[in-house]
Amino acid sequence: MPAEHTPSQAPGKTQRSAIGSFLVIASVLAVALVAMLVMQVVQGGDASSGPVAKVTSYGEVVAQLPLDKDSRQVVVCDEGTNTVVVEDGAVHIEDADCSGGDCMKQGAIDQPGNLLVCLPHQLIVEIVPAERAGSREPSVYTGREQVGADDIDVVAR
C-alpha cells in the first residue's frame, strides 16, 4: 500500500515508465507470437510439401494421407472394407475382403501418378503432389512474384 502512495509526487514519470515497460512486454509478446505463427506455417508447409495418398471411394475422396507420416485408414463401403496403410513413405492396401484381393497384390506405391485400384470396391488410391492436395502453395507463389517485381523495378532505374 505505501508503495502506491509515493509515486503521486511524480505521476508523469511513473506513468511513462509504466507505458514503456508495457510496450516492451507487448513487443516481446508480439515477436514471440509471430515467431510461433511462422514456425507453424513452416512446419505446416513442410508437412504438405510431400506427396499425399488420395483415397477415393465411389468417386468421393474419403482420405488424404501424407506419405511422410505412417498411418492406417480403414475404408468401408457397401461391398466391404479396405485397409490402406502408409508406411516408410509408401502406401499399400494391407487388407481387403474383396474377391480375389487383387488390390493387395499390387504392392506399395510411392510416386506421384501411381495408382492402387480395388475394382470390386470402387476404391482408388492415388499419389498426388502436395500442390494439388494442399492449399498453402499460393502464399509461396505470391512471395516469388514480389521478388520478381522488385527486380524489374531495380532494372527500370
Ligand SMILES: [Zn+2]
Ligand atoms: Zn480389392
